[in-house]
Amino acid sequence: MDVTTGAVLPEECIATIISFTSPRDACRASLVSPIFRSAAGSDLVWERLLPQDYQQIISESVSPGPSSSASLNILSKKDLYFHLCDTPILIGNGNRSFAIDKLSGKKCYMLGARELSIINIGRRITSFWEWISSAEMPVLAQSRFSEVARLGLGHWLRIRDTPEGYDGRLPSMREDMWMEIEIGEFFTDQVDSVVEMCLMDTACDPCKSGLVVHGIELRPK
Structure with a gap:
């Protein structure tokens, strides 16, 4: 806008400019004036801020109701x-979920417990895992997946899919009431690269039990 003459850019032009910013900047721009609010809320802006392949992703949604592909x-x-x-929406076979990071617009994926290789290792194999329905979980910690894995009793455990252990880090509470611990970070500039993730504890004592695995989430740094 030219403040000396009062001339205003067309709304589509303003929207195009805003679309090259970020989700946070688009929300801030909506506070400038009514025309900026209209431009900042347009499909032109948010189409660009959504992941490029968002249409393919939501076509794979198997979530019911408001998160179904038709509703989205x-x-x-x-x-x-x-x-x-x-x-987050369930995609594919329902054992993976997809969401968007609110500030950056980058993609977040979670691999449910059924997508992971959860095994026992070592010679002293006394542990066992059982699959339980998420409906059996406490109300405040409901899983987005239909099943979770629960450790009965054991000495060692390994969950794959950073070879590093807990490394002194403590779990923190998530908004969905699950406890979360960071198991590592990675960087790759290859489109088709393979990343292996592993959470393991090989200390024999004390015995371990009661661990419930919701999944492993991959988020942008």
Whole structure:
């Protein structure tokens, strides 16, 4: 806008400029004026801020109700963006979930316990895992997946799919009431690279039991 003459850029032009910023900047721009609010909320802006392959991803949704593929496709692009930020959708066979990082717009994936290789290692194999329905979990820690894995009793454990152990780090509480611990970070500039993740504890004593595995989540740094 030219403050000396009062001339205003067309809304589509403003929207195009905003689309080259970030989700946070787009929300801030909406506070400037009514025309900026309209431009910042347009599909033109949020189409660009969504992941490039978002249409393919939501077509794989197997979530019911408001998160179904049909329901997601009728949302405005801005509403779709924030729905995917706040409500992860199940994709594929239902053992993986997808969400968007609210500040950056980058993709977040979680591999449910059924997608992981959860095994016992070593000679003293006394541990066992059982699969339980997420409906059996406490109300405050519901899983987005239909099943979770629970450790009965054992000395060693290994979950794969950083060879490093807990490394003195402590778990923290998530918004969904699950406890979370960071098991590592990685960087790759290869599109088709393979990343192996592993959580393990080989200390024999004390025995371990009661660990419930929800999944492993991959998030942008």
